[in-house]
Each structure stands twice: as C-alpha cells, then as structure tokens.
Amino acid sequence: MEYRQVVAGKFLRRPNRFVAFCAVEGQEVKCHVPNTGRCRELLIPGRRVYLAVSDNPNRATRYSLVAVDKEGLLVNMDSGAPNRAVEETILSLALPGMAPLAGYRREARFRQSRFDFFLWDEAGREAYLEVKGVTLFEGAAARFPDAPTERGIRHIHELMAAREEGYQAYLLFVVQARGLEYVAPNDPGGTEFGDALRLGVAHGVVPLAYDCTVAPQGMWLHEPLPVCLIERDLNLEGGCEH
Secondary structure, three states: OEOOOEEEEEEEEEEEOOEEEEEEOOEEEEEEOOOOOOOOOOOOOOOEEEEEEOOOOOOOOOEEEEEEEEOOEEEEOOOOHHHHHHHHHHHHOOOOOOOOEEEEEEEEEEOOEEEEEEEEEOOOOEEEEEEEEEOEEEOOEEEEOOOOOHHHHHHHHHHHHHHHOOOEEEEEEEEOOOOOOEEEEOHHHOOHHHHHHHHHHHOOOEEEEEEEEEEOOEEEEEEEOOEOOEOOOOOOOOOOEO
16 A cells, blocks of 8 residues: 655644644644544654655545654554455455455445455355454553443444354454564554454454554565454553453
C-alpha cells in the first residue's frame, strides 16, 4: 500500500479529530487527519511526521497526516491503510478453518452491519472478515482500541451471529508498525471491548493479527502476531495467555 507523494514535516497541534497543523520546510500547513482515534501517544508537538500530498483541487486540504516517528518507531496512523494493505495480499492469507482462498468481495453486508470482506475458499466455505487498525502501543503490546468503540463491539456480536449461521468469522488486527510482540485488548483503558472479544472467541470468532513494514511512503503486511486475550501481569511485557 503506497502513497503517490509524501513529504516530511513537524507536528504542531491538532485542534480537533479531523485537522492538524504541521510545519513543512518552515511553513505551517493544514492537514487532514485520517484517524479519528485519540492518538495522544503519537501526536506530540515537535515529532517528525509524514504527509501524503494530494493534487485533488476539490479537497479542503492538500495534505493528510499518515505517519509519525515515535521515538524511532515509524507508525502509520492512516485508518484506511490497514484495509488496503490486507486487500493487496488477501488471497494468500492462511485462515484457520478455510482452504486456500478463491475470491473475496469488499464491504459485505450482513444483517444491519457491513464487514470489510466476504471471502470464499476453494472448498466452497464462506467467511466474513473485519479489519481493525492498531496504533496504541505499550511496551511489547499493541492494544486495541485506543478509545471506547461501540462499533467495534457491535462488529464482534455480528461476527458471532455470522458464525451461528454457518459462516467462518475472523477479526484481523493490523498493527501499523513493526517491533511489537503481541496484540491484546486495551483492558487497562476499559474492559468492554475485551469482554466482547473474549465472548466472541468463545462462540467461534477467530482473532488474528499481523504487524506491518512501515515506510514514509507506505505500509505492507509483514508477519503474524499472537493475540493475547488475557494478560497475566499487565506490567510484565509479553506475559499473556492465549
């Protein structure tokens, strides 16, 4: 997943969820923020950031803030990037309970929800897959969500319903950086999503995770990571139960 043109800058401030101001070659520019999460651990004044440049004359801003250098760790924070990175390699994904994949469809409707992908394999089995980007990191852990998410909880319940109707159901966490060791629900910030995820797994929803190779100009899936549903000691890096 690549951007056409990227420039480096320095983060200045974020007055609301959708807008940030950055300095590019000494000039202050207005940027779209393609991530409605809090991102407080990422967007700290003075940090080096990377802005995708658009030539679309109908856009309100020419720049989108897509990546940030977090103390040497390059993090993509574009909420649209995980789906695009997954789609580039989706037919080569190895999904538990599925034969090699034969095809897929984006934005698949199920009941009152819409999942990111509907998949089918060479044996005729069908599945729904929902993708969640992860940009909150604590020690070795990549945590989701960074803010309460009723939508994320609803997706888990709808995946459970799909499983009950005979479909395979997957929740894929895409860690938008490299160097993390595992993915875990952000129970320290509130257990609502984690409780829903643990319930979903008990009813057949399969959680998966990948980290990513990140560069200023793009992001690509790298390798699988374990998903830890229960951590033995939140202060012990890597201490978790699968």
